[in-house]
Amino acid sequence: MNTSNVDLLHVNAVRKAFPKPDGGELLVLDNVNLQLNEGQIVGLLGRSGSGKSTLLRLIAGLSQPTSGELHYLGKPITCPGPGIAMVFQSFALFPWLTVFENVALGLEAQGMPKADIRKRSLAAIDLIGLDGFESAYPRELSGGMRQRVGFARALVVHPDILLMDEPFSALDVLTAETLRTDFLDLWSEGQMPIKGVILVTHNIEEAVLMCDRILVFGSNPGRILSEIGVTLTQPRNRLDPNFRELVERIYVEMTAKRMDTTVNNRTEHFPGVGIGSVLPRVSSNSLSGMIEAVAAAPFNGAADLPKMGSDLQMEIDELFPVAETLQMMRFAEVEGGDIKLTEAGMAFATAAPNERKQIFSRHLLNYVPLAMHVRRVLDERASHKARKSRFIDELEDFMNEDAAEQSLRAIISLGRYAEVFAYDDETATFSLDNPS
Ligand code: ADP
Ligand code: MG
Numbered sequence: 001m002n003t004s005n006v007d008l009l010h011v012n013a014v015r016k017a018f019p020k021p022d023g024g025e026l027l028v029l030d031n032v033n034l035q036l037n038e039g040q041i042v043g044l045l046g047r048s049g050s051g052k053s054t055l056l057r058l059i060a061g062l063s064q065p066t067s068g069e070l071h072y073l074g075k076p077i078t079c080p081g082p083g084i085a086m087v088f089q090s091f092a093l094f095p096w097l098t099v100f101e102n103v104a105l106g107l108e109a110q111g112m113p114k115a116d117i118r119k120r121s122l123a124a125i126d127l128i129g130l131d132g133f134e135s136a137y138p139r140e141l142s143g144g145m146r147q148r149v150g151f152a153r154a155l156v157v158h159p160d161i162l163l164m165d166e167p168f169s170a171l172d173v174l175t176a177e178t179l180r181t182d183f184l185d186l187w188s189e190g191q192m193p194i195k196g197v198i199l200v201t202h203n204i205e206e207a208v209l210m211c212d213r214i215l216v217f218g219s220n221p222g223r224i225l226s227e228i229g230v231t232l233t234q235p236r237n238r239l240d241p242n243f244r245e246l247v248e249r250i251y252v253e254m255t256a257k258r259m260d261t262t263v264n265n266r267t268e269h270f271p272g273v274g275i276g277s278v279l280p281r282v283s284s285n286s287l288s289g290m291i292e293a294v295a296a297a298p299f300n301g302a303a304d305l306p307k308m309g310s311d312l313q314m315e316i317d318e319l320f321p322v323a324e325t326l327q328m329m330r331f332a333e334v335e336g337g338d339i340k341l342t343e344a345g346m347a348f349a350t351a352a353p354n355e356r357k358q359i360f361s362r363h364l365l366n367y368v369p370l371a372m373h374v375r376r377v378l379d380e381r382a383s384h385k386a387r388k389s390r391f392i393d394e395l396e397d398f399m400n401e402d403a404a405e406q407s408l409r410a411i412i413s414l415g416r417y418a419e420v421f422a423y424d425d426e427t428a429t430f431s432l433d434n435p436s
Contacts, residue, residue: 093138213227302340357418
């Protein structure tokens, strides 16, 4: 595609905070800067919860920044307009409308003559490969076809900027790949009635496959950690060594910046976490599964995360939380895109089931502050019981309601496995009922 210097979109020092129930604020985006030029696909790559959708909503004019500016073609973005359209992860179609009606809807809002609406809608339906499905209802379509309707509905308005929020992540692997390559073909042939694309994804390979530039997003608060240009020519081949090298580099970047904290200019590989850190939800099965996989041949205790990801068919949204929890519990060190088991991690791998529980509970109570806290409260009380709401209230001083709920669910699951406390969901109460 031709790349000219038209500044389609300019995001300048954008900050977004949401009010918290207690009167404080939750900072979700901090100092985000980005620019989209004509002819480019820009990727926003980050873990879930890093604020990617929040940024897209700001760009779409669906919400306003707390501070900073967003400009489309040099003008401030104040409300949704036809120049910027969005494709969502959940196809968000109207079930009572046909494919044609779902697509045409976007134009009806613009008050266009009926004949033009019909022509433009049929053209969009054609372009995106939905020929023959015009009168079908969403329930009759596969996920892939539904998402094609999502694309057609966004394209029908001929937006300058197409925003895509994880558009392939709800599809199965093969369907997703077909939609990606179809999209790239149309884009490279200049058939899309659009000038630039912002693609939100948590899939590193998808970003390298599709984007001209990748902005790597960090969490808490969401911000851009780095920008990576992709100069490989389209169509790109996932097996090309240069492709692999770039994937590897991004893994390194994302693990280095996410999992380490810098203390006195020294990188701390076991970040000290307080009760205020949001815990990812991972199962004890995936933790022991990962330890076993890393301990076994061919890795023998140290593995390359991109390789593990592709061997175990795990995306970063599954892989990173597990690696991160292992690091927090000091079963592994994560650095530079590699995961290396600690002595305790190796010991766990070879231990018998009962020993495993002992090692696990020792590490849980020594290194995970929320587990320590719950256990201490239970130990101190004569009843050895405490309501979940009590801990939720405490966590909400540090995080929003969803994150507090998620962290407690995570600690319940780890605590049960380790048998360091019990939890009864009916009464929403922690206790020491089972533990020895
Ligand atoms: P991503 O798309 O990267 O997964 P989101 O932008 O959806 O991330 O969310 C980022 C963070 O902002 C999350 O912690 C989420 O709970 C919070 N958040 C998003 N929208 C709101 C809102 N309207 N009110 C309060 N918190 C919100
Ligand atoms: Mg999102």
